[in-house]
Amino acid sequence: MLCGMAGRIPSLNWLKVFEAAARTESFARAAEQLNMSAAAVSQQVKSLEERLGAPLFVRQAHSVKLTEAGRAYLAPVQQSLMTLEEATEGLFGKSREQGLYVHCVLIFAHGVLSRGLPEFEAAHPGLSVVLSTGNSAVDFQQGFSDLKIIFGNPHAYGAESDRIMGEWLFPVAAPEIADKISQPGDLLDWPLIEVGTHRSGWRQMLEEVKVMPGAGKMVYADSTVMAMAMARAGRGIALARAPASDAEMRGAGLVTCLDGARVRGSQTYHLVYDDLRALRPPARRFRDWLLEWVRQQGWD
Structure with missing residues (x-):
């Protein structure tokens, strides 16, 4: 080929x-x-x-x-x-800073990496992280990267990978909508904003709270970032995907609906590369730091 x-x-x-x-x-x-x-x-x-x-x-x-x-x-x-x-x-350049190229799914870059990168770069002053983001498989096929951080099946993106962490799903909405939801059945009074590319979603959430999944009206977004924006505009109820979506949720002014209603997502984030032995030293340092840093946050 x-x-x-x-x-x-x-x-x-x-x-x-x-x-x-x-x-x-x-x-x-x-x-x-x-x-x-x-x-x-x-x-x-x-x-x-x-x-x-x-x-x-x-x-x-x-x-x-x-x-x-x-x-x-x-x-x-x-x-x-x-x-x-x-x-x-x-x-291969001779500049003082050495570049490390990381391609990352958008919600992870915004909600997770943005918290930890200053610490990593402070500990490695000669290394500059060049971070690019995307959501679709096509996005991750463009340009060069040392490492990829993806959500879902890692084998579609590289030969080797490390599991980084999973996610927890729970319903969130604008405060004026959340105030009107006191029991699970109230969720069905509003459009449910679904991210169509994710395996875990509203069906799993509704089954968890004992509500018939087929009874809800679904509207679709192409990413969690877009789903949060739609919920902020009052278009319905979104699913938070903690901890990666925590920052986006706060920024959109969304609050939880049905405290305690949460379900474990079936997909996880992975760090992907072609060959661990062939990773450049900056990529190895980033890999070791990321896996340990996520562990220290208590995320799994």
Whole structure:
């Protein structure tokens, strides 16, 4: 599969030349920036166009303009070159700070890592954590990372993993709604905001409090962050996913409904990587710190 992909990916030099010519709108100015001749720039662009089977520029007397295909191609090329440059500098650069690249599910980054990262970075002054967030599997396929922190099945993201912690679910709502809920059946008077990508949700919660799951009206969000925002706006009742959602819950001004009604989630957070033995030293230090720090918080 990778061999087939490599056969279709153009030369890195061609892509660098294309990006410079597109940015400057001139083969001559691109040549100056790249320390090449204008003829060499023109030839490499032509080779790239032949490989792709489509023209990327409209040639004019003293400038060039991107075609529609060229405009569409420019953004991913620039992003790929930037990602490669950042990863190279972070991994092999000679700057005083060494980069550690962590890709993390959004709610964990916001509700958990934000609490502990200052402590980690203070203990490792020569190491800078570059944190990116996402929610979908596609998000985690983009860009370079030393480590991934995901929710759910770790095998979809890497060969090896460590369990970090689980979650507890309980209903939360805006205070004016929560005040009207005194018994489990009252939950069904309001829309129940469900995160459709999670295995544990309202069905499990309602079964726990002995309410028929099929009787509730469901509305859907794509993440816990969005579910909390919808609950803050009064659109219904969300499920907190403690402890990762604690900060989001407080920030949204939400309060618990039915004190004591909580259920253990069936999915957990994992730290994912390809090979523990191959982890760079900064990634090993972060792994060791994270697992111990979460344990010290009493989260499991």
